[in-house]
Amino acid sequence: MSNYKPEKVARMYDSLEDQGETAILLDQYHLGYWDETNPNASPTEAADRLTEIMIGKVTIQAGERFCDLGCGVGAPAIQLAQATGCFVDGITISQSQYEKAQQLAAEAGLSEQTYFILGDALQMPSEDATYHGGWFFESIFHMGHRKALQEASRILKPGATLLIADLPARPTMSEEFKALCEEQSHSFVIPKEDYPELLDTAGFDLIEIEDVTDYVITPLVAKMKIACQQYESEFLKYVQSPQMKDWLQSYQNRRGMEYVESEAINYWIQMLQDMCNNLEYALVTAQKRA
Numbered sequence: 503m504s505n506y507k508p509e510k511v512a513r514m515y516d517s518l519e520d521q522g523e524t525a526i527l528l529d530q531y532h533l534g535y536w537d538e539t540n541p542n543a544s545p546t547e548a549a550d551r552l553t554e555i556m557i558g559k560v561t562i563q564a565g566e567r568f569c570d571l572g573c574g575v576g577a578p579a580i581q582l583a584q585a586t587g588c589f590v591d592g593i594t595i596s597q598s599q600y601e602k603a604q605q606l607a608a609e610a611g612l613s614e615q616t617y618f619i620l621g622d623a624l625q626m627p628s629e630d631a632t633y634h635g636g637w638f639f640e641s642i643f644h645m646g647h648r649k650a651l652q653e654a655s656r657i658l659k660p661g662a663t664l665l666i667a668d669l670p671a672r673p674t675m676s677e678e679f680k681a682l683c684e685e686q687s688h689s690f691v692i693p694k695e696d697y698p699e700l701l702d703t704a705g706f707d708l709i710e711i712e713d714v715t716d717y718v719i720t721p722l723v724a725k726m727k728i729a730c731q732q733y734e735s736e737f738l739k740y741v742q743s744p745q746m747k748d749w750l751q752s753y754q755n756r757r758g759m760e761y762v763e764s765e766a767i768n769y770w771i772q773m774l775q776d777m778c779n780n781l782e783y784a785l786v787t788a789q790k791r792a
């Protein structure tokens with residue numbers, strides 16, 4: 503993909519990680535899942551829940567090898583290794599995330615069962631047909647779907663399950679929002695209707711596209727507003743950090759509006775609302791063709 507910019511993605515996640523943790527989004531780089539079983543979960547707890555749901559869809563045995571393509575700071579990889587006893591190789595393009603992932607795995611006593619790689623998931627340092635399973639957990643949109651699926655197909659064994667947690671474009675997505683995604687968060691979103699052809703071309707059989715927008719996107723803004731009230735001072739620190747400030751300033755610029763520092767939380771909420779108005783959430787399951 504001509505717009506593929508891994509170095510910009512790396513810089514973005516490095517600076518997010520370097521700005522430190524907030525009690526709201528502790529080690530989490532994906533969204534949360536809320537339903538009737540966890541209506542009062544914090545964003546961090548709900549993000550763990552989404553990882554549990556992903557793990558529930560994984561078919562892997564203890565001792566087998568799984569690849570986490572775009573692994574963040576390794577929290578989902580660690581949860582998966584703990585839950586299943588499999589070995590997980592996680593790759594991230596961000597140096598800071600890579601270091602944090604190693605630290606978290608060591609703290610969890612899982613350094614032997616997890617292996618983190620600093621590099622590009624489009625060029626996995628793995629032989630063909632290495633892995634018994636894998637996922638792209640909110641990462642494929644940075645890589646370009648077609649190339650990412652091709653590389654996943656190369657490194658997965660025939661019959662292996664691939665899971666994808668993605669934020670597909672709503673049919674009503676605006677051109678303005680699409681441009682914002684590409685320029686600001688280096689994300690290239692597609693409608694979920696593109697998946698059957700993309701998967702087929704890459705050598706996968708589509709098993710299921712589960713639309714979970716109602717559990718991830720619909721509750722998001724209300725849940726974040728509650729969390730912001732609860733942790734206001736911490737959150738203010740987060741939205742005023744250099745990377746977030748940069749995002750929010752250019753977000754305000756695009757809307758032709760002035761940036762006022764004390765309003766940073768409101769801008770962030772507005773940005774989330776825009777995201778929710780334009781994107782869905784889908785869990786895609788596919789199987790590498792034999």
Ligand SMILES: C[S@@+](CC[C@H](N)C(=O)[O-])C[C@H]1O[C@@H](n2cnc3c(N)ncnc32)[C@H](O)[C@@H]1O
Pocket residue numbers: 508511512515530531532571572573574575576577578593594595596599621622623624638639640641644645
């Ligand atoms: C939104 S975060 C999700 C992280 C993690 N999967 C999670 O759920 O916590 C996106 C991740 O994709 C990774 N990523 C993006 N492009 C990548 C690439 N070309 N190669 C490796 N990792 C990449 C980023 O470094 C980041 O860790």
